[in-house]
Amino acid sequence: MTNSVKTPNGRLAGKVAVITGGATGMGRATALAFAEEGAKVSIFDIQGGEGQKTVDMIRDAGGEAAFFHADVTKDAEINQAFDDALETFGPYNVLFNHAGTIIVKPLHETTEDEYDWLMDVNVKSAFLTCRRAVKDMSANGGGSIVITSSIAAELGYALESVYCMSKGAVLQLARTISTEYRDSGIRCNAVCPGFVETALCVGRVFGSKCGLN
């Protein structure tokens, strides 16, 4: 992962971005890329140490960033993080809703608690985060939201039934926001990555590899 010096005239100069799940993996890579293009970056995550590491990498390269602890399944924590980020960098015009996780196991062995947990982390989090963001962005002249879905929203993967369900749900959320809030100046897109070697994919998150193997 590169950590090159920010260009003050980059494509995101003057933009303020919020990234959920920016402590590690693709979220960290995106935080570094946004900062390199000139955006001020707020990272919301549950991993304080790794989140601060991302912030330090950005600052060391001459960029601006701050970490705010938030469990994105909890409305109060999300709202507090948005309030703190607003106080730090002013109105934001970019949201990368990326935090998420996976469970890899046969459908018939998946418990109700596991279903609830995965839906909370992947789906409820997007509902809570985007609900707040569309309100703020509408009041501030608009912005751009990107939601991380997955190729698992389009295809069915063995052992990933609930994960596929969750990623289908957030893909639909992105489609809906893009129509419902277009007159408020808000664009919304989903990205649907294939397999990327991060903690999530190589099994450090839930003890078993996702469907690449």
Ligand SMILES: NC(=O)c1ccc[n+]([C@@H]2O[C@H](COP(=O)([O-])OP(=O)(O)OC[C@H]3O[C@@H](n4cnc5c(N)ncnc54)[C@H](O)[C@@H]3O)[C@@H](O)[C@H]2O)c1
């Ligand atoms: N890696 C892949 O192959 C792949 C493929 C398609 C989609 N995705 C999606 O990418 C996203 C992140 O995955 P990654 O591959 O970058 O892995 P990752 O595990 O490195 O990153 C996930 C980040 O989300 C954070 N997070 C998890 N639960 C949270 C919570 N409750 N509150 C706040 N933060 C929380 C983690 O701390 C971590 O920083 C997920 O939405 C995942 O579905 C990953």
